[in-house]
Amino acid sequence: MRLSPDELIVWQLGWFKLNGTIVFTWGLMLVLAVGSKLVTRHLSVDLARSRWQNLLEIVIAAIEKQIQEVGLQQPKKYIGFLGTLFLFVAASALCTIIPGYEPPTASLSTTVALALCVFVAVPFFGIAGQGVGGYLKSYAEPTFIMLPFNIISEVSRTLALAVRLFGNMMSGAMIIGILLTITPFLFPIVMTALGLLTGMVQAYIFFILAAVYIAAATRKTKTVPESTPAK
Helix, strand or coil, X not given: CCCCHHHXXXXXXCCEEEEHHHHHHHHHHHHHHHHHHHHCCCCCCCCCCCHHHHHHHHHHHHHHHHHHHHCCCXXXXXXXXXXXXXXXXXXXXXXXXXXXXXXXXXXXXXXXXXXXXXXXXXXXXXXXXXXXXXXXXXHHCCCHHHHHHHHHHHHHHHHHHHHHHHHHHHHHHHHHHHHHHHCCCHHHHHHHHXXXXXXHHHHXXXXXXXXXXXXXXXXXXXXXXXXXXXX
């Protein structure tokens, strides 16, 4: 039994190895890209709209609402990044019903890459919202003594994102694989359904945590007005 799709070698030439993680990741990205193109090719601005467009607008509106509730006041500015993260992790879990498919999120390299995307996006949006000086100043709040602790927090939460997603995804795949060996009928079906639900929950949690980190980076510090001296 494979613990990770990294162990699946699809093609090898000398030192170069094309493993299952790379194949499944690029295959999933291709499916998402082609699917998004097909879904959005006949969008209408009239009152008469297709059911698919109504469903798409409901999903987009729900994602924008979640982003706004986290504290980001311009959800359309962040939906491209956060929505893509959510769809990739969710689709990675949903595609486990396909025989022979292994979710790339079960590999630590994939989850680290996703966490690094959040790690880069936080200062990117933070600088865009507050400017370079305002963002760097947030590391020294409330006092300059907190500077090293804030830097450590920035790195540690990125590592926590990667390990959290990797552990949950890999554990679900391992449980299903073990049950397929012991009881190849009823339990794997139940566990597969439970794995799909867990994958969607993990996609939502990853999406929300990324939005919270970006919201914290883009939050502008409010200055307290000086009190007028009493006459």
